[in-house]
Amino acid sequence: MTEHDAQLTAEDSTGEHVRRRRSGAEISRAASGRRGRGRRRDEHQMVPDATFTSYYGRPVVKASPWEADIPAYLFLGGLAAGSSILGAGAGATGRPALRRVGRIGALAGISVSFAALVHDLGKPSRFVNMLRVAKVTSPMSVGTWILTVYGPLAGAAGAAELLAPVVDSLPRPLRTPARLLVAAAGPVGIGAAAVAPAVASYTAVLLANTATPTWSAARHELPYVFVGSAAAAAGGLGMMFAPPEQAGPARRLAAGGALVELAMEQRMQAGMGITAEPLHQGSAGRLMRASKILTAAGALGGLFAGRSRAAGVASGAALLAGSACTRFGIFHAGQASARDPRYTVVPQRERIERGESAGA
Amino acid sequence: MPSLSGPLEDPAADAGWESPPPRKGFFTDTSVCIGCKACEVACKEWNGVPEDGLNMLGSSYDNTGALGASTWRHVAFIEQPRKAAPPASAPVALGMPTFQRPGAAMDPDSRTDFRWLMSSDVCKHCTHAACLDVCPTGSLFRTEFGTVVVQDDICNGCGYCVPACPYGVIDRRIGEQGQKNVGIAQKCTLCYDRLGAGMTPACAQACPTESIQFGDLDELRERAAIRLASLQSQGLTEARLYGENPDDGVGGAGAMFLLLDEPEVYGLPPDPVVVTKDLPQLWKTAALAAGGLLAGAVAAFLGGRT
Numbered sequence: 001m002t003e004h005d006a007q008l009t010a011e012d013s014t015g016e017h018v019r020r021r022r023s024g025a026e027i028s029r030a031a032s033g034r035r036g037r038g039r040r041r042d043e044h045q046m047v048p049d050a051t052f053t054s055y056y057g058r059p060v061v062k063a064s065p066w067e068a069d070i071p072a073y074l075f076l077g078g079l080a081a082g083s084s085i086l087g088a089g090a091g092a093t094g095r096p097a098l099r100r101v102g103r104i105g106a107l108a109g110i111s112v113s114f115a116a117l118v119h120d121l122g123k124p125s126r127f128v129n130m131l132r133v134a135k136v137t138s139p140m141s142v143g144t145w146i147l148t149v150y151g152p153l154a155g156a157a158g159a160a161e162l163l164a165p166v167v168d169s170l171p172r173p174l175r176t177p178a179r180l181l182v183a184a185a186g187p188v189g190i191g192a193a194a195v196a197p198a199v200a201s202y203t204a205v206l207l208a209n210t211a212t213p214t215w216s217a218a219r220h221e222l223p224y225v226f227v228g229s230a231a232a233a234a235g236g237l238g239m240m241f242a243p244p245e246q247a248g249p250a251r252r253l254a255a256g257g258a259l260v261e262l263a264m265e266q267r268m269q270a271g272m273g274i275t276a277e278p279l280h281q282g283s284a285g286r287l288m289r290a291s292k293i294l295t296a297a298g299a300l301g302g303l304f305a306g307r308s309r310a311a312g313v314a315s316g317a318a319l320l321a322g323s324a325c326t327r328f329g330i331f332h333a334g335q336a337s338a339r340d341p342r343y344t345v346v347p348q349r350e351r352i353e354r355g356e357s358a359g360a
Numbered sequence: 361m362p363s364l365s366g367p368l369e370d371p372a373a374d375a376g377w378e379s380p381p382p383r384k385g386f387f388t389d390t391s392v393c394i395g396c397k398a399c400e401v402a403c404k405e406w407n408g409v410p411e412d413g414l415n416m417l418g419s420s421y422d423n424t425g426a427l428g429a430s431t432w433r434h435v436a437f438i439e440q441p442r443k444a445a446p447p448a449s450a451p452v453a454l455g456m457p458t459f460q461r462p463g464a465a466m467d468p469d470s471r472t473d474f475r476w477l478m479s480s481d482v483c484k485h486c487t488h489a490a491c492l493d494v495c496p497t498g499s500l501f502r503t504e505f506g507t508v509v510v511q512d513d514i515c516n517g518c519g520y521c522v523p524a525c526p527y528g529v530i531d532r533r534i535g536e537q538g539q540k541n542v543g544i545a546q547k548c549t550l551c552y553d554r555l556g557a558g559m560t561p562a563c564a565q566a567c568p569t570e571s572i573q574f575g576d577l578d579e580l581r582e583r584a585a586i587r588l589a590s591l592q593s594q595g596l597t598e599a600r601l602y603g604e605n606p607d608d609g610v611g612g613a614g615a616m617f618l619l620l621d622e623p624e625v626y627g628l629p630p631d632p633v634v635v636t637k638d639l640p641q642l643w644k645t646a647a648l649a650a651g652g653l654l655a656g657a658v659a660a661f662l663g664g665r666t
Contacts, residue, residue, distance in 0.1 A: 055436060055627030056419040058426055064523035065532045085654070089661040122517015122532050122543030126497075129516045133498040136643075137364065137636050140520045141496035197650035205646045209494065209635050210523040216635065219642055223649035231653060235660075252660035260652070338523060345624045348631035357609070357631040 052349065054341040061211045063338035069120035071331035073113045074203050075233065075324045077147075078226060080109030081200035082234020082253070084154050088193030089249055090242075091186055098242040098250060100161050103189055105237045106196075107158020110151055117147075139206040146198045153192035160185035200230035207334060213344055214337035217275040218330070221268035224260055225330075229323045231257025232295055235302070236319025244307035251302040251312075254319050258299035261326065262292060273350070275343050278333040287329030294322030365637035367606035368487050375502035383506030384555060385614035386564065386572060387580040388480055389587055390626075391599065393571040395421060395478035399433040402566035406551065407432065410533075410540060426627070427481055429533035429541075432548040433563050436626050438477035479626050480572055482563070483508070483529045483548035484603055485614030488634040491521035491530050491545075499545070506577070507550040507614060515544040526610065526632035550614070577614060587618060596620065602628060609633030 054060070064070075087102025118127045131148070135141040160182045163170075167178045204226040208219035215222070235254025239247050269276040279288050298318030305311030337343040351357050363374055372380035403409065412430035417423050420437035427434045489508045492500040499515035502508060510530075521530045522545065530547040537543070551561035559565070564574035573580060584601050591599040602623050603613030609632050623630045 053622060053624045055438070055625065056417075056422075058627055060528055060624070060627060060629050061526060062428075062522050062528040062531055065519040082653075082657075085657045089657055093661050120519070122519065122545075123515070126514075126516035129497040129499070129514055130518070132514070133496070135493075135496065135498070137493040137639060138496045138520070139639075140494065140518060144496055197653045198646075200653055201646040201650040204649070205639075205642050206520075208642055209639055210520075211490065211526040211528075211632075211635055212523045215523075219638060220645065223642075223646040224652070227649045227653040231656060249657075249660040249663075252663050253657055256656045256660060260656070334523075341624070341627075344629055348629055349624075352631050 052342055052345045054345060058341065059339050060341045060344040061213075061338050063335045064210070064212065065122075066120055066331075068328075069116040071324075071328040073116045073120075074207075074226070074327040074331065075229075076109040076113045076116070077203060078200050078230030078323065078327070079233040079237060079320070080106040080113060080154060081150075081196035082230040082232075082257070083109060083237055084150075084157070084189070084192040084196040086234050086238050086250060086253060087157065088189045090246070091189055093249070095242070095246040095249070098238055098246040099189075101238050101241040102234070103154075103157045103161040103185070105158075105234070105241075106154040106192065107162075110147075110154050114147070114151065139202060139209050143202045143206060146195060146202055150192060150195040150199050153188050153195065156181060157185050157189035157192050160188070197227065200227045207330070210334075211344075212334045212338045213275040213347065214272070214278050215330070215334040217272040217347070218268050220271065221264045222330075224264040225268060225326070228257045228259070228261030228264060229295075229326045232261055232299065232319045233257075233323035236298055236316035236323070238316070239302050239312040239319070240316030244309055244312050247312060250316075254316075255299045255303050258295045258319065258322075261295060265292075265326075274346055275337055278336040278340075278343070279329065282332075282336060284329050284331075284333035284336055287325045287332065291322045291325035291329055294318045294325060296322075298322055363488070364493070364639065365488050365609075365634055366611055368611050370506065371487050371502055371611075372504050372506045377502075377504045380504040380506070382576040382578065383614065384550065384574070385485060385506070385577040385580055385616070386482060386550070386561075386574055387584050387616055387618070388482070389571050389573065389584075389618045390477065390479035391571075391587075391591060391596070391618055391620060392569045393435070393478040393480055394569055395435055395437055395476070396568060397424075397435050398566040398568060399480045399563035399572055400424060400431070400435060402562040403433045403548070406554070406562035407549070408540065409546075410535065412534075427483070427527075427529045427531075427547075429531040429546040432482065432546075434481045436477070436479045436481060438621075438625060440475050440477055440621070440625075442473055442475055475620075477620055477625065479617065479619065480563070480567075481626070481628070482615050483550070484527055484610065485548075485550055486634060487606065487611030487614070488636070489610075490524040490526060490635045491547075493634070493636040493639075494520045494524045496520060503552055503555075505550070505552075505555050507552065507555075509549045509552050510545050510547060512541050512544060512546075517543040517545065519545070521545050524635050526629055526634065580616070584616060584618060591618070609637070 083102045083105035087099050090098035090102055118124050130144040134145055163178045164182045170178055201223045204223040207215040208222050231253050235250045238250025278284055298315045301311055301315030368374055409430050417425055420439050422437040424431055424434050485507045492508050497514050497516055499511045517532055519532050530545050533542050533546050535542040554561055560574050564572040581604055584604055588601055598620055600619055602619050603616035606612035
C-alpha cells in the first residue's frame with residue numbers, strides 16, 4: 001500500500017476517522033517525558049501519529065463481562081496466598097501470633113474469593129462445571145484446579161487456628177475431629193503455602209491471556225507485579241494484626257513485595273506502547289496513582305517505623321489499600337483499552353508495518 | 361496437547377475426531393453484498409436468537425451495531441466518499457441507450473464520488489480459536505466440521521471467552537433470568553444443526569446475491585482467490601482477502617472475507633492473533649514469579665535471624 005493510499009484510507013472512511021484521540025497521545029507522551037524515558041519508551045515516541053480508522057469508533061474486541069468481583073478476587077486471592085506463606089513461615093520459626101494472622105487471613109481471603117468467583121458467573125448454579133475438564137490452555141481451568149487444591153488446605157489451617165482456643169469447650173462429638181484438625185494444622189498449612197505462589201501468580205496469566213490490549217501487552221511483567229502485590233498485601237496484614245516483635249518477616253516481605261511490584265510495573269509500562277495510556281487515564285489512572293503512593297508509603301513506613309504498633313497498623317493498612325488499588329486499576333485499564341478501538345488497531349498496524357505479522 | 365498456533369491441516373482431526381468430514385466454512389464476498397440483512401433475519405429466525413435492542417444507532421443503515429450474544433450475523437454499512445473524478449475537459453457524448461448494465465462501460469474510478477461498503481460479519485470459526493482454548497468447562501468445542509460451537513447446557517457463564525476472542529464476536533447473553541440462555545456465552549454455530557442434516561447454514565441459504573457462500577473450506581479458498589483476481593483485473597486494486605491465510609495469527613479463519621478496504625474500516629482487526637499463541641511463555645513467566653515469591657518469603661524469614 002502506498003503512502004498516498006494510506007492517507008486516502010484515513011480520510012475517506014466515514015467509519016470514523018478519530019482525530020480527537022491525538023490529544024490523548026500527546027498528553028501521554030508529555031507524561032512519559034516527565035517520568036523519564038526508558039529504553040522502550042523511545043520506540044513509543046517514534047510512533048508518528050495516532051491517526052487510525054475504525055467502524056464508527058466502535059470497539060473491535062469486547063471488554064470482559066466481569067465486574068468488581070474479579071478485581072476483588074485478584075486482591076483477596078493474592079492476599080490469601082501471601083498470608084498462607086507468611087503463616088507457614090511463622091509456624092516454622094516460632095511466631096505464633098503471626099502464624100495465626102497468616103492462617104486466618106488466608107481463610108478469610110480465600111472464602112470471600114470463592115464467593116466472588118461464583119457470584120461473577122452468568123450461571124452460578126453451574127459452578128461445578130468448572131470441574132468437568134482440566135485444560136492447560138485455559139488459565140481459568142488451571143486456576144480452578146489450583147484453588148481446588150489450595151482452598152481446602154488454607155481453609156483447614158485457618159479453621160484449626162480458629163478452633164484451637166475453644167477446642168475443649170466444643171460439644172463432645174466434635175472434640176476429636178477438632179483436635180485432629182488442630183494437630184494437622186502444621187503440615188496442612190505448609191501444604192497451603194506450597195500451592196500459594198501459584199494462586200498469587202496464575203491470575204496474571206488469566207488477564208494477560210486475552211485480546212484485551214492493556215492486559216495482553218503487560219504479559220511479560222504482570223506475573224511479577226501480581227506476586228509483588230500479593231506479598232505487599234499479606235505483609236501489610238501481618239503488620240496490622242501481629243505484634244511488632246513477631247512481625248519482622250511481614251515487614252520485610254511487604255517491603256520486598258512493594259519494591260518488586262513498583263519496579264516491575266514501571267518496566268511493564270515502558271514496553272507497552274500506547275496500550276499503557278489507559279493506566280494513566282480516568283478511574284484506572286487514579287487507582288494506579290493511589291496504588292503507587294500507598295504501596296511505597298506502606299513499605300517505607302513498615303521498615304522505618306520501628307516497633308511502633310500504630311505505625312505498623314497504618315503502614316499495613318496502606319499496603320492493603322495499595323494492593324487493592326493495583327488490582328482494580330489494572331482491571332479497569334484493561335476494560336477501558338478494550339472499549340477503545342484505537343488500542344486494538346494501532347498496535348496491530350504497527351506490528352504489520354514492522355513486518356512482524358505472519359499473515360497480514 | 362493440541363497445536364496452539366500456525367497452519368493446521370485439519371482442526372477437527374487435531375481435536376480428536378476420527379476421519380471427520382471436510383472442514384466447512386463461509387466465504388463472504390462483500391463486493392456483491394447489497395445490505396439487505398436477509399442473513400441477519402434468517403439467522404435470528406432459524407436459531408431462535410432473541411431481540412437485542414431496536415435502536416437508531418446513527419451509523420448509516422446499521423442499527424444492529426456489532427456481533428454479540430444475540431447477533432450472530434451483522435451487516436456493516438459504510439457510506440464512503442471517494443475522491444471526486446477529475447472534471448471532463450471537453451463535452452462527452454452520452455451516446456444512445458444500450459442494453460449494457462448501468463456503469464458497465466465506465467471506468468470504475470469515475471462512476472460516482474461515493475461508494476457503499478456493506479459486509480456481513482460473522483464468527484470466524486478460527487483454526488486456533490481462543491474462545492475454545494480458554495473455555496474452562498469444555499462447553500466450547502470443535503465440531504466434526506471444524507467449526508466452533510457453544511454447548512448451551514454446559515456453559516456456566518464465566519465470561520472468559522469474551523475478552524479472549526480477537527474479533528470481539530462472542531458475548532454473554534444479557535436479559536431477565538429465565539429467558540433462553542441468559543447469562544451464558546453465545547455466538548454463531550455455523551448452523552451446526554443444519555450442517556448435521558446436510559443443509560446450508562441459514563444465512564448463506566437466505567443470501568440473495570451469493571455474497572455469503574458456504575462450502576468446503578478448501579474449495580472456498582480457491583473460489584476466493586479466483587474472485588479476487590477477477591476484481592483486481594477489473595481495476596479494483598483495493599480488493600483483498602481477509603482470513604484466508606493459514607499463516608495468519610489464528611491459523612486461518614473458517615469464515616473468510618473479500619473486502620474492498622482496510623479491515624478496520626469494517627470493524628475488523630487488521631492483524632488478529634490467537635491469545636494462546638504466547639501462553640507457554642506466559643506460564644513460564646508465571647512459574648518464575650511464583651518461585652520468586654517463595655524465595656522472597658524464605659529470605660524475609662531468614663533475614664531476621666542475622
